[in-house]
Amino acid sequence: MRKHLLEVDDLTPDDVDTLFATAAEMHDVQRRAVKKLPALRGRTVINLFFEDSTRTRSSFEIAGKWLSADTINITGKGSSASKGESLRDTVLTIAAMGVDALVVRHGASGAARRISEWVDASVINAGDGTHEHPTQALLDAYTLTRRLGELGDRHVVLVGDLTHSRVFRSNVRLLRMLGARVTVVAPPTLMPSGVDAWSARDGFATSWDLDAVLPTADAVMMLRVQRERMTGGFFPTAREYTVGYGLTRDRLALLGDTVPVLHPGPMNRGLEIAADAADAAQSLVLDQVSAGVAVRMSVLYHLLAGETA
Amino acid sequence: MRKHLLEVDDLTPDDVDTLFATAAEMHDVQRRAVKKLPALRGRTVINLFFEDSTRTRSSFEIAGKWLSADTINITGKGSSASKGESLRDTVLTIAAMGVDALVVRHGASGAARRISEWVDASVINAGDGTHEHPTQALLDAYTLTRRLGELGDRHVVLVGDLTHSRVFRSNVRLLRMLGARVTVVAPPTLMPSGVDAWSARDGFATSWDLDAVLPTADAVMMLRVQRERMTGGFFPTAREYTVGYGLTRDRLALLGDTVPVLHPGPMNRGLEIAADAADAAQSLVLDQVSAGVAVRMSVLYHLLAGETA
Amino acid sequence: MRKHLLEVDDLTPDDVDTLFATAAEMHDVQRRAVKKLPALRGRTVINLFFEDSTRTRSSFEIAGKWLSADTINITGKGSSASKGESLRDTVLTIAAMGVDALVVRHGASGAARRISEWVDASVINAGDGTHEHPTQALLDAYTLTRRLGELGDRHVVLVGDLTHSRVFRSNVRLLRMLGARVTVVAPPTLMPSGVDAWSARDGFATSWDLDAVLPTADAVMMLRVQRERMTGGFFPTAREYTVGYGLTRDRLALLGDTVPVLHPGPMNRGLEIAADAADAAQSLVLDQVSAGVAVRMSVLYHLLAGETA
Numbered sequence: 028m029r030k031h032l033l034e035v036d037d038l039t040p041d042d043v044d045t046l047f048a049t050a051a052e053m054h055d056v057q058r059r060a061v062k063k064l065p066a067l068r069g070r071t072v073i074n075l076f077f078e079d080s081t082r083t084r085s086s087f088e089i090a091g092k093w094l095s096a097d098t099i100n101i102t103g104k105g106s107s108a109s110k111g112e113s114l115r116d117t118v119l120t121i122a123a124m125g126v127d128a129l130v131v132r133h134g135a136s137g138a139a140r141r142i143s144e145w146v147d148a149s150v151i152n153a154g155d156g157t158h159e160h161p162t163q164a165l166l167d168a169y170t171l172t173r174r175l176g177e178l179g180d181r182h183v184v185l186v187g188d189l190t191h192s193r194v195f196r197s198n199v200r201l202l203r204m205l206g207a208r209v210t211v212v213a214p215p216t217l218m219p220s221g222v223d224a225w226s227a228r229d230g231f232a233t234s235w236d237l238d239a240v241l242p243t244a245d246a247v248m249m250l251r252v253q254r255e256r257m258t259g260g261f262f263p264t265a266r267e268y269t270v271g272y273g274l275t276r277d278r279l280a281l282l283g284d285t286v287p288v289l290h291p292g293p294m295n296r297g298l299e300i301a302a303d304a305a306d307a308a309q310s311l312v313l314d315q316v317s318a319g320v321a322v323r324m325s326v327l328y329h330l331l332a333g334e335t336a
Numbered sequence: 337m338r339k340h341l342l343e344v345d346d347l348t349p350d351d352v353d354t355l356f357a358t359a360a361e362m363h364d365v366q367r368r369a370v371k372k373l374p375a376l377r378g379r380t381v382i383n384l385f386f387e388d389s390t391r392t393r394s395s396f397e398i399a400g401k402w403l404s405a406d407t408i409n410i411t412g413k414g415s416s417a418s419k420g421e422s423l424r425d426t427v428l429t430i431a432a433m434g435v436d437a438l439v440v441r442h443g444a445s446g447a448a449r450r451i452s453e454w455v456d457a458s459v460i461n462a463g464d465g466t467h468e469h470p471t472q473a474l475l476d477a478y479t480l481t482r483r484l485g486e487l488g489d490r491h492v493v494l495v496g497d498l499t500h501s502r503v504f505r506s507n508v509r510l511l512r513m514l515g516a517r518v519t520v521v522a523p524p525t526l527m528p529s530g531v532d533a534w535s536a537r538d539g540f541a542t543s544w545d546l547d548a549v550l551p552t553a554d555a556v557m558m559l560r561v562q563r564e565r566m567t568g569g570f571f572p573t574a575r576e577y578t579v580g581y582g583l584t585r586d587r588l589a590l591l592g593d594t595v596p597v598l599h600p601g602p603m604n605r606g607l608e609i610a611a612d613a614a615d616a617a618q619s620l621v622l623d624q625v626s627a628g629v630a631v632r633m634s635v636l637y638h639l640l641a642g643e644t645a
Numbered sequence: 646m647r648k649h650l651l652e653v654d655d656l657t658p659d660d661v662d663t664l665f666a667t668a669a670e671m672h673d674v675q676r677r678a679v680k681k682l683p684a685l686r687g688r689t690v691i692n693l694f695f696e697d698s699t700r701t702r703s704s705f706e707i708a709g710k711w712l713s714a715d716t717i718n719i720t721g722k723g724s725s726a727s728k729g730e731s732l733r734d735t736v737l738t739i740a741a742m743g744v745d746a747l748v749v750r751h752g753a754s755g756a757a758r759r760i761s762e763w764v765d766a767s768v769i770n771a772g773d774g775t776h777e778h779p780t781q782a783l784l785d786a787y788t789l790t791r792r793l794g795e796l797g798d799r800h801v802v803l804v805g806d807l808t809h810s811r812v813f814r815s816n817v818r819l820l821r822m823l824g825a826r827v828t829v830v831a832p833p834t835l836m837p838s839g840v841d842a843w844s845a846r847d848g849f850a851t852s853w854d855l856d857a858v859l860p861t862a863d864a865v866m867m868l869r870v871q872r873e874r875m876t877g878g879f880f881p882t883a884r885e886y887t888v889g890y891g892l893t894r895d896r897l898a899l900l901g902d903t904v905p906v907l908h909p910g911p912m913n914r915g916l917e918i919a920a921d922a923a924d925a926a927q928s929l930v931l932d933q934v935s936a937g938v939a940v941r942m943s944v945l946y947h948l949l950a951g952e953t954a
Contacts, residue, residue, distance in 0.1 A: 057434040058434075059378070060378065060379075061377060061378030061379070062378045062379070062380065062406075062434060063377060063378035063406075068679060068681060069677070069678065069679030069680045069681035069711075070678075070679075070680070071680065071707060071710070071711075073703075081410055082429060085382075085408060085410060085430065085433065086433060088408055089380060089406070089408065089433050089434070089435075092380070092406040092408075093378075093380075093406070097680075097681075097707070097710040097711070099703060099706055099707060099710075101699055101703060110911045111872060111911065111913055112910070112911035112912065112913075113914060116910070116911065116912055116914070116923075117911070119931060120700060120910060120911075120931070120934050121703065123931040123932075123934035123935045124703065124704060124707050124934060124935065124937070124938050125675040125676075125680060125707070125935065125938060126707075254420060292421070292425070292429060293419045293420065293421035293425065293426070293429075294421065294425055295420055295421075296422060296425070305425075313428060313429070313432040314432075316429050316432035316433060317432045317433065317434065319433070320433050320434055366743040367743075368687070369687065369688075370686060370687030370688070371687045371688070371689065371715075371743060372686060372687035372715075390719055391738060394691075394717060394719060394739065394742065395742060397717055398689060398715070398717065398742050398743070398744075401689070401715040401717070402687075402689075402715070563729060601730070601734070601738060602728045602729065602730035602734065602735070602738075603730065603734055604729055604730075605731060605734070614734075622737060622738070622741040623741075625738050625741035625742060626741045626742065626743065628742070629742050629743055
């Protein structure tokens, strides 16, 4: 296992197999009354979040605590960064206290990699700008694998704001690595520039027509629309977005009632996903959240526990 | 014991006896140098506070830690709620991570009960709007019982802003359940509408005249005046409030020096309670705080420890 | 050992020896894979920060956790203080929950001492106004001792905004106690009023001429310039400050390459310290941070562990 988890390409298919196998064991721990393993006792994990994310931060915090690590939260707000300190000095300072892992969320693409070059601690990218969010991709693929079995030749459809989504970037890479067929669907204004060259290289399809794609989907992942994009002219109104690209009740019928529906959350109900879809029996939204803790336990375990072995 | 603690009426007198007996044991732990019991090892307690409350949050956090639970704080600010997520989705997401208890503070009356209908975890109401704050009532009654013995036929007087006080609502219910005689005192503008029907049903007295009531009191509980009410026209000036309804030095003399004085805090010294009263030997204000940890340990223990038994 | 650590003068030279000896042991723990000692299991340490300081708060939090204490963070923001409660009531309330130590950062000089007069818990001053920051002085002196050996007759030079620096006050006192010769250097506008009487009593030198002092320095400690001072007319421009009092590349050459350079952080690179100096092999900036955890573990240990002995 590598020292850091910065992007999906840091992993080999064997690494992913190992991570998923351990995640499955952690998932069992999660269902016990006593959720506690001694694996990371005496290790210190810092959640260093320059952007707010209750969901991701809490998931890592729970994962660390269940492995008996000491976990400490540091937010960008109120940190030394606001006193004019450079990012490098902030990070070096935190690392110098003697921490074993830094879980980093930062608004700038590439921030996690830069940080990993500065410190001895393991760095886990918990979202950097519009670049990557590898543990999200791992938990999504883990959730899909639990439902569908091996993903080879399965057709996974990702729908939404691809331009601004790090979840999309990490997911496409991991799903392709695992052999899935992938189609990404977005309105032209939210399709990333250069997507053609990229899709040719990585071997995924693109489409502007959700209704044409859905009938062949083995799984659908709806991405969050960030409402602030609406004022950016990316699409005219929320209603038009929903009509063209929302997972509405009608499109749910088109899918059939066994094809799993995923969403990384937080959901805009009524915008990119209808309540009927979010709450359907085939929705894996809460399974994703549950798997998130198990997958992050697995990542922390493999990055940190090895040192004592 | 029930699964949740949402309001005082969830409890029977036997439940309260059990909770108080355990709280007394926890109180002993609190005085030890090593304050740690293994009872909730491997359980996860989330403090989910949509409103700020350092006092209540810290009390629950200490209670959880002393029982060896993993405790995690989530505040409304910076949570997914601010990204447009519904309360239900926020709560379902947190619960799906695998938590055992949610301690919830929310500005809307009834929020804790709604949340308890959505999740498998135990829900403890740490204050919902102007509705209830049951652990506050429990710690108040526990503190009184330690000082006065059984509360049957004891006369407890509650004074202050009854309209906006969840502490008042929970306290009246619990004190009546325990057999105390209760008189509530407030200026007409801060007496809740419908109080007559309610007092007839639950069997408590109401009064606008504090000086007439104090001489028969076995205990006095002063409630916090929220200064923002003053601009709402509920009373003309702070000074007039104090003259009519404050526990002044003169009224303290009227009480005598053995009748206990309580206040749930934070206190507005010089407004609803004079410094002489707050710091008097008969003041139980800090006993209430101390009992708060013991009572919350007891509540967490009974809601959560049973599952493994 | 005393019960509190409020200022450097609370300590004798023997106390400092003891603290440093324990810190050296803690420093070894810090380099282990499993950083955990059971010494403070069942003790509760509250970080009560009325001013933001990620660095100091995290250092104390890690120190507490590695000693197995329960640690809880309370910030001034959102605390009962904002609801009109007095500082005394806020502190009494927190202490009444049953805590063993309060680590206090407050904007008012003398706040930590006042708090220590109100509560039974041990109080550690983590910075009070422009008064003192004793654990910073301890970690600085510890770091210097590790590099230079005994400080007797060593010449330590402190440079910067002395008027507003609690770090300066605590450091001068401790360095003098340990026998070092001390020169403090600042522009006239940032030299504290009354410094002449003080320097005569405590036996340190003052200077406005950094270049004249540097050649005889055995160590140089640069203090942070708070940029908000610039609008206060304390110095004309950042550039002029650097020309007169910054540790520039030229001055680093003047120092030679073995004289250690310290800075308590966060650094304003390019203002009071050049990148060449901050990153030089002789820079102890990160050693200070690392020592900070060890020294705070030592302080917590000696203040709290004794009670059970």
